[in-house]
Amino acid sequence: MGEWTLSVSAHSIRVPEVTVDGDTLVFTITSQKLNNDVGVCVCRTFEDFEWLQQSLFDQEDVPGLQGIIFPPLPGKPLPSSQPQAQAKALKQLGCLALSDDWKSYCKALEIYLQQVASHSTLSKNKALEGLLTNSEPPGKQRVHKGIFSRLSQAMGELRKENHKDLDDFFQDERNNNLNMTNFTKAASEKSFEVALTEQRLAVACGHLSTSLHLCASQDGPDSANFSKICMKFSEVIDAVKRNVEKVSENNVSTLGLGLEMDYRGHEAKKDMLFRRTCKLVEMEAAVKNAERAKPNKKAIMEEVKKVIEKDFEKISSVAKEEIGRFSEARVSLLRAALIDWCEKQLQTAREDHEIFSKQLEACEQLKCE
Amino acid sequence: MAAEMEPPPLGDAEQTDFREVDDTDDLFVSTVDQLESSPSPPLEPANLLVEDVSVNSNGPKPAEVILDDDPEDLFAEATEEVSLDSPEREPILSDGPSPAITPVTPTVMITPRIEPAMFDCSPDEVEEEENGDTFDINISVSDPEKVGDGMNAYMAYKVTTKTSLRMFNRNEFSVKRRFSDFLGLHSKLASKYLHIGYIVPPAPEKSIVGMTKVKVGKEDSSSTEFVEKRRSALERYLMRTVKHPILRKDPDVQQFLENTELPRAVSTQALSGAGLLRMVNKAADAVNKMTIKMNESDAWFEEKQQQFENLDAQLRKLHASVESLVCHRKELSLNTASFAKSAAMLGNSEDHTALSRALSQLAEVEEKIDQLHQDQAYADFYLFSELVGDYVRLLTAVKGVFDQRMKTWSKWQDAQVMLQRKREAEAKLQYANKPDKLQQAKDEIKEWEGKVEQGEQDFEQISKIIRKEVERFEKERVKDFKVVIIKYLESLVHTQQQLIKYWEAFLPEAKAIA
Numbered sequence: 041m042g043e044w045t046l047s048v049s050a051h052s053i054r055v056p057e058v059t060v061d062g063d064t065l066v067f068t069i070t071s072q073k074l075n076n077d078v079g080v081c082v083c084r085t086f087e088d089f090e091w092l093q094q095s096l097f098d099q100e101d102v103p104g105l106q107g108i109i110f111p112p113l114p115g116k117p118l119p120s121s122q123p124q125a126q127a128k129a130l131k132q133l134g135c136l137a138l139s140d141d142w143k144s145y146c147k148a149l150e151i152y153l154q155q156v157a158s159h160s161t162l163s164k165n166k167a168l169e170g171l172l173t174n175s176e177p178p179g180k181q182r183v184h185k186g187i188f189s190r191l192s193q194a195m196g197e198l199r200k201e202n203h204k205d206l207d208d209f210f211q212d213e214r215n216n217n218l219n220m221t222n223f224t225k226a227a228s229e230k231s232f233e234v235a236l237t238e239q240r241l242a243v244a245c246g247h248l249s250t251s252l253h254l255c256a257s258q259d260g261p262d263s264a265n266f267s268k269i270c271m272k273f274s275e276v277i278d279a280v281k282r283n284v285e286k287v288s289e290n291n292v293s294t295l296g297l298g299l300e301m302d303y304r305g306h307e308a309k310k311d312m313l314f315r316r317t318c319k320l321v322e323m324e325a326a327v328k329n330a331e332r333a334k335p336n337k338k339a340i341m342e343e344v345k346k347v348i349e350k351d352f353e354k355i356s357s358v359a360k361e362e363i364g365r366f367s368e369a370r371v372s373l374l375r376a377a378l379i380d381w382c383e384k385q386l387q388t389a390r391e392d393h394e395i396f397s398k399q400l401e402a403c404e405q406l407k408c409e
Numbered sequence: 410m411a412a413e414m415e416p417p418p419l420g421d422a423e424q425t426d427f428r429e430v431d432d433t434d435d436l437f438v439s440t441v442d443q444l445e446s447s448p449s450p451p452l453e454p455a456n457l458l459v460e461d462v463s464v465n466s467n468g469p470k471p472a473e474v475i476l477d478d479d480p481e482d483l484f485a486e487a488t489e490e491v492s493l494d495s496p497e498r499e500p501i502l503s504d505g506p507s508p509a510i511t512p513v514t515p516t517v518m519i520t521p522r523i524e525p526a527m528f529d530c531s532p533d534e535v536e537e538e539e540n541g542d543t544f545d546i547n548i549s550v551s552d553p554e555k556v557g558d559g560m561n562a563y564m565a566y567k568v569t570t571k572t573s574l575r576m577f578n579r580n581e582f583s584v585k586r587r588f589s590d591f592l593g594l595h596s597k598l599a600s601k602y603l604h605i606g607y608i609v610p611p612a613p614e615k616s617i618v619g620m621t622k623v624k625v626g627k628e629d630s631s632s633t634e635f636v637e638k639r640r641s642a643l644e645r646y647l648m649r650t651v652k653h654p655i656l657r658k659d660p661d662v663q664q665f666l667e668n669t670e671l672p673r674a675v676s677t678q679a680l681s682g683a684g685l686l687r688m689v690n691k692a693a694d695a696v697n698k699m700t701i702k703m704n705e706s707d708a709w710f711e712e713k714q715q716q717f718e719n720l721d722a723q724l725r726k727l728h729a730s731v732e733s734l735v736c737h738r739k740e741l742s743l744n745t746a747s748f749a750k751s752a753a754m755l756g757n758s759e760d761h762t763a764l765s766r767a768l769s770q771l772a773e774v775e776e777k778i779d780q781l782h783q784d785q786a787y788a789d790f791y792l793f794s795e796l797v798g799d800y801v802r803l804l805t806a807v808k809g810v811f812d813q814r815m816k817t818w819s820k821w822q823d824a825q826v827m828l829q830r831k832r833e834a835e836a837k838l839q840y841a842n843k844p845d846k847l848q849q850a851k852d853e854i855k856e857w858e859g860k861v862e863q864g865e866q867d868f869e870q871i872s873k874i875i876r877k878e879v880e881r882f883e884k885e886r887v888k889d890f891k892v893v894i895i896k897y898l899e900s901l902v903h904t905q906q907q908l909i910k911y912w913e914a915f916l917p918e919a920k921a922i923a
Contacts, residue, residue: 216760223755230748237744241737248730255723263716265887273894280901371761371922378767378919386912393905400898406891 044164048172049074050157055150058142060119065142067149071172080173086116088171089149091178092156095167102161104351106315107358109366111155111162112304114148134232135296138239139289144297151301155369200321201314207356213363214313221310224303231296238288245281249274268406276399283392290384298377305370312362316355323352546572546651548666550644553636555623556587562624563587564636566643570666576658582667588615590671591643597661598650604817606810606874608882609656610649611802613642641791645799652885703815707872713879714811721804724797731794735786742782749775763922770918774911781904788900792893800886807882814871821864828857 052072059066070081093113099105114136118129129137136145153172156162170178205211256270326345333341552567569583595612602609619635647666651657665671705711749772756768835850 216758219758220755223751223758227748227751227755230744230751233744234741234748237737237741241734241741244730244734244737248727248734251723251727251730255720255727263883266883266890269887269890269894273890276894276898276901367761371764374764375767375919375922378771378922379916382912382916382919386909386916389905389908389912393902393909396898396901396905400895400902403891403895403898 046157046163046169047073048080050154053150053153053157053172055146058146063119065117065119067146069153069172082172082175084171084177088177089113092167092171096162096165099165104354104358106319107312107355107362108161109309109312109362111152112308113152114145117142117145134228135235135292135300138235139292144293147293147297148301200318203317203321205320217306217310217313221306224299224306228299228303231291231299235288235292235296238284242281242284242288245277245284249277249281252277272403272406279395279399286388287385290381290388294377294381294384298374302370302374305366309366312359316359319352319355323348546570546574548644548647548651550640550647553640560624564623566640568647568666576663577667584667584669589673590665591646594661594665598656598659602656603809604813606813606871606878607655608806608810608878610646611806612646613639641795703818710811717804717807721801724801724804728794728797728801731789731797735789735794738782738786738789742779742786745775745779745782749779767918767922770915774915777911781907785900785904788897792897796889796893810875810878814875817868817871821861821868824857824860824864828854828861831857
């Protein structure tokens, strides 16, 4: 690939906002040039991201490409207000679909881009540069889901998943990964359930506040005091509602997002391990073929075997590196998510403690005689 | 004493009012008559009594002068006003036929506490006096205990009273009561006071399903919740009852709180004969209500009734909203607990030590948050939801007294009609030569004149009482809601305090991940 490198700094990549254009979401991506701090700003749709991901998968002359754990791209966002589409979006995107104005989703895209841009191999792909810096969006190359999963598990090959490994290290990794994928998926889903419930609770608070308001407004002339109380109560419940909403937003935008990304990361690792396992199976088949080959075919079979063996070795060595990188990266990601989550919740708790305390004071002083 | 009570009860037989099989009513009627029929001037104090006491929310009203009837003697002779309101007075009971009332040592009495102020003061002042130092009683219902087995089992609750009121023998005492005892108390109070216009707090509702589960011995959380809900409701019921200045002086209430043994209130069984009778009476009442068209001369009553209708609708909606809130809060608690578990499992499988520890801490924090949610749901329910529910039920009692007033009015009107007829009959008989019949007719006219007068007075009486009761109700309503909102806010502040602690403890754990 030569010495060409990405012209913007990975850490400066941001997806600060998104606009809805009919059925499509248009994301703004900003970044800063490495050498002179000049800012770059482009607008992209989800299809552009898919194009990038596909381009990364399609790289031809990267040895051991299959050993790379590809940063996971979030699922397709469905901005439609149709209830069925919304339900589908919630199912696919989990927490990412829940935050206000797609904030979490944008953050997920941001993380994705940063991960690609930080990857020693992937960052060298010109597609990334194009996506981040070209004023024109990448070509309207509609991507078929079928091609997209070229490097993922094909239906018929799932049985290979359980194929025993030669290498203890990788066998352990595969076992461990299976657990981690399940647990992170569960944690992400449960966190999502909590967020949904919080939303419903907030709505219930809204209804309650309205009911209290009604109690206040319709009472007769003698009941001014009761009305006062009901109004106060209504304000309190409003504050509760805002608190629940803030807590939920905090959950979704930090912890929920972190858990979701971690889960997707483990899935990406699983994909990689599977690819390697497939190669392993292929290699073992080639070895057998070479052994059993008839003398006239033997040389060719040996050649084929050697190529596959070399390929497999490369993949395995890349995989080992990737596993190490991935491990560090995900700890870093979760650490950031947990700290962010804790700090935001702490701040919210402090603010709302203040608010409720003031309301308590006001109520205690309420003159109701 | 009994002698005083003798005059043939002018009260008539057509007691269609809602009341329990209880004989005390007749006594009241006769007492009223008796007082009414002492018109002699020197008995001014007696008239005063009739006059002012009725304005006085504290004093037992003539109609319900629960056989605290030495007062009549007093008044006959006293030239000073005697306060009936002194809480120190032991209630003197006549040996009435009421099964609930056992004669208490009649010694007491009476250091007649002469408090002219009490007698003359306006309703508000009296109220204040009431709210000031005289009201000092606290009741708690606790220690639910299952007694017996199978379908005959029941829950016994400990009722502890702490008070400095001297009407009680001690400052602190406990008794064991079962649910039907509470219902029995309520039914006695309702039969004594409802028809004269007092808002008698309704007893907690029966629940056949709930109780059956408990009887059958299901030890699950829904049974425990049911028992706790009931315990709390019984406590609130008793507190509301004793807060009422008239009710707390009722001997039935005092007995309930003090006596070790109470005769079992059998007529409260849901499907008993008395229960069915009650249902029939209620239906009859409903029909009556529809057919009585009252000429309301006092706009206040009409306005109030409308206001209470509105309030009823609003409170019901409010109740539904609060229940929804409780429901969602409980759901959040469940989901939080579930998330905590999944975080714990993730932490356990995590290779990276510091991350593993942080995730386990995360799980612990979430568990604590779950507990906070549960506590908050508890507050939502017991503070808020039950308060609103109590008021919805209380409003039915309020509407009940308005209905009673209508019935009283109706009775008065009927008496007037009857009187008219008797007069017409007498007029006719004037021309027939039947001296016996004429005399009888004249007698009957007297009788009905008395009834008309009685009817009018009853009507005025109940109207006065209702006004006071409504005023009291409004005040209590504001107080109750204010207390709840403050407690609720306190719980909210507390929750946030706890959260701050948890987050502050967790932050270093998160930062420690290397």
